[in-house]
Amino acid sequence: MDEKIVFLTIVGMTLVTYIPRAVPVLLLASRTLPEPMVRWLSFVPTAVLSAMLFPALLLKDAAFDFSLDNFFLWASIPAFLLAWRTKNFFGTVALGMGLVAAGRYFFG
Amino acid sequence: MSDNLSTFFAGVRRISPLTLGVAPFGMICGAVSVGAGMPEWGAIGMSLIIFAGASQLVATQLMAEHASMAVVILTGLVINMRMFMYSASLAPHFKGMNPVKKGVLAYLLTDQAYAISVARYGEPGSEVINKPLYYLGTAVTMWTCFNVSTVLGAYLGALIPPQWNLDFAIPLTFIAVVVPAVKDRPSLFAAVVAGLVAFFANPLPYNLGLMVGAVSGIAAGYVMERRQSDG
Numbered sequence: 001m002d003e004k005i006v007f008l009t010i011v012g013m014t015l016v017t018y019i020p021r022a023v024p025v026l027l028l029a030s031r032t033l034p035e036p037m038v039r040w041l042s043f044v045p046t047a048v049l050s051a052m053l054f055p056a057l058l059l060k061d062a063a064f065d066f067s068l069d070n071f072f073l074w075a076s077i078p079a080f081l082l083a084w085r086t087k088n089f090f091g092t093v094a095l096g097m098g099l100v101a102a103g104r105y106f107f108g
Numbered sequence: 109m110s111d112n113l114s115t116f117f118a119g120v121r122r123i124s125p126l127t128l129g130v131a132p133f134g135m136i137c138g139a140v141s142v143g144a145g146m147p148e149w150g151a152i153g154m155s156l157i158i159f160a161g162a163s164q165l166v167a168t169q170l171m172a173e174h175a176s177m178a179v180v181i182l183t184g185l186v187i188n189m190r191m192f193m194y195s196a197s198l199a200p201h202f203k204g205m206n207p208v209k210k211g212v213l214a215y216l217l218t219d220q221a222y223a224i225s226v227a228r229y230g231e232p233g234s235e236v237i238n239k240p241l242y243y244l245g246t247a248v249t250m251w252t253c254f255n256v257s258t259v260l261g262a263y264l265g266a267l268i269p270p271q272w273n274l275d276f277a278i279p280l281t282f283i284a285v286v287v288p289a290v291k292d293r294p295s296l297f298a299a300v301v302a303g304l305v306a307f308f309a310n311p312l313p314y315n316l317g318l319m320v321g322a323v324s325g326i327a328a329g330y331v332m333e334r335r336q337s338d339g
Contacts, residue, residue: 083283
């Protein structure tokens with residue numbers, strides 16, 4: 001990655017991640033946010049991460065890839081199940097990485 | 109004085125079990141950033157300065173996909189918007205403090221520090237404790253744990269041979285974060301709609317598919333929750 005872009009991105013990210021943390025605590029003395037806004041915000045992380053996840057699993061070079069060679073997709077199924085049953089962050093990542101590595105080693 | 113110190117350490121103690129979950133998350137943040145082609149200083153600098161794990165992972169993934177800087181930064185903002193509600197909900201507890209101190213407390217804000225502090229503020233006896241110091245104890249603990257583990261991850265990640273391809277690690281962290289966050293039908297609906305719309309909208313330019321998907325998912329979850337609560 002271009003170091004200049006990395007640097008500028010970090011500066012920009014610093015600003016945009018700091019503003020939502022700081023503005024309410026500095027400017028709102030005691031008011032709470034309107035209820036619909038709180039509900040709306042509560043769905044944001046799930047929706048954004050999911051919107052990044054589906055294309056990452058289903059697409060390869062911008063084309064739909066449902067083939068057996070799409071190790072990401074197949075490895076994600078046991079990882080989903082483990083995450084759902086155990087909520088174990090590290091176990092989920094380790095299982096998925098292990099399966100992809102094994103897939104590449106044996107079938108890649 | 110010793111009262112204040114014990115308040116601070118009460119926060120440290122109460123949050124410390126959560127470091128077990130944050131340490132692997134930080135290590136993975138460090139390792140995948142390096143694996144995606146970011147220099148070590150970039151991976152460590154992101155954690156130290158930005159200090160927002162989910163936003164960092166999303167940014168790293170988008171940079172690896174060669175998204176434009178504006179898209180990366182905008183998505184980082186959207187992911188961290190939830191801090192808006194945490195910050196607003198903490199505001200009354202930090203009333204009357206010097207703005208510089210408030211600014212530091214705001215920088216340290218995380219999901220975990222918020223959740224633990226607000227739980228304590230709701231318990232009996234919380235009127236007499238120094239609330240900002242209790243929060244500081246929780247927040248500093250998270251900050252230290254996250255940053256130490258990112259540094260470890262960044263250097264350990266650099267040792268992993270490139271042919272192992274850490275490229276799948278970021279989508280996996282998304283699975284590991286999203287799946288436990290799906291607690292009810294509205295959140296499940298939000299996740300599924302966001303994912304499917306983003307998938308079908310993927311050909312849109314400027315990574316617009318991501319935003320269209322995310323907004324659709326949020327709206328879907330919101331509408332379903334309202335319909336449920338209205339009976």
